[in-house]
Amino acid sequence: MADRPRVLVAGTAAGEVLRLDEPLSFWGGVDPVTGRITDLRHPQVGQSVTGRILVMPFGRGSSGGSSVIAEGIRAGTAPSAILLLEPDEIVTVGAIVADELYGESMPVVVLAEDRHSLLRTGQQVTVAPDGSVVGT
């Protein structure tokens, strides 16, 4: 059970991994117009999340994150998937609502630590509806 991916929002995605060194709040941390990280205290400030397979432990901070994620999905600036170590309701709801409103499914998956820790920035991977992540 612990080893199987836990799918919070199902979908398919392919792209290049961006591994975040610290948790990120989308609200106040990502500009949905540009897709760039704007939190000046985040070590990866200035990098773009657009189209990336975003790997982070969990979200942080503000309630507004769901809106920023949904807006990013609408505008095409969102990550193509978010891979977490622990469930995060704010991230999940943003993706659920974008799915309901626009029919755009950005996968959100919780991975076991041994799997999560293998993902490195720059790797090309795909995410399947069952949550499995495979290198390409």
Place this chain on the structure above:
Amino acid sequence: MSVRLTDGDRAYLAGDHGPSAQSAMRVVVRLADTMEAEGLLDITGAHIDSCLYHGPAVLDFADWLADGGARVAVPTTLNVSSLDLLHPDLYRGDPDWAVQARRLMERYEEMGCQPTWTCAPYQLDVRPSFGEQIAWAESNAIVFANSVLGARTHRYGDFIDICAAICGRAPAAGLHLEGNRRGTLLVRLEGLGDDLLDRDVLYPVLGHLVGQTAGHGVPVIDGLPPSVGEDRLKALGAAAASAGSVGLFHAVGSTPEAPTVEAAFQGVEPEVVVVVGTAELRAARDALSTTGDSRLGTVSLGTPHYSVAEISRLVELLDGRSVHPDVSFYVSTGRDVLAEVGLRGWEEPLRSAGVTFVTDTCTYITPILAETSRPAMTDSGKWAYYAPGNLGVEVVFGSVEDCVASAVAGEVVRDDGIWGDG
């Protein structure tokens, strides 16, 4: 789908309450499923953060619900928006953005939400009681409701807040459940002087440190004086929920689920103990400032929205003096609090002294600041955290005493003696 639903829940999902309520219930059930909730539970109130405009998606969502005739099923308050409806001239942003932001606000009022427009709904006359199940969004409000009031809400965000309010139901999971409210780490304060423990400025700094340390856990803070006041707990929680994902903390001897350390941990031994002394607090204080520049363009207080007591303190500190003409001085507060401040006869003297009141919104989420080229000073850990990224302004964190002294002087003045600085 493993969530057990009642006949009432199924009626929503079947569309018996209209298409919008059906959509809202679908979102609630989808989230409950991801939280591995056994079922849903009744809520008695909600607080909505979704009314802040972030671009077309949030308005599409509100239209999706409101066009189908959705109404909230429980008393529901509204968080800050992008506009100050009482002082519309304060807004310096794109006029088209303001039109969309106003439209969003109207849609939430149409759904039966109360136009409270405050991030501190716990400062309204009616607020949740101990043990009440609620669905609140807005990170500082969540942590206050859980920690200080002992009400029970999970860490909800935009969209799910209004969906829960429409259905009157929330996932029976997370911080709604007793067992998940148990402390996960002990923060033990050691060697702090009584003068520091007795100052407002300790609390946002401690909150920032606790947020960074606790992540999304439930921190238990031991070593504060007994019966810490609500404004201090508010500042602590807001900073902890910005620097981390804290939805509940226990302050031993002050918050209702923590008469003792043992009670806060529900009888289980703490797995992690973090000792915090003056050095750690100094580092957290320093992390809240982005510059050592002594020039000052702005002072911003009231994040979260200032209470009547905090504005009273401001009157006392200004003591008849005026803000330096080169400094813009903002106080963000709820319209209800400002009305009371007016009745007490403080509003006009403060305005004459150079204070600008901001209601219905906040200075770090919408373009209000007159300029951002010179640094801004704040007493708020949350404002210090977010303003540099949101507004592109350098920030200096200080006590409210420092903020007032600096505003009068026209440059940054800080008294760091209580922190034991050289």
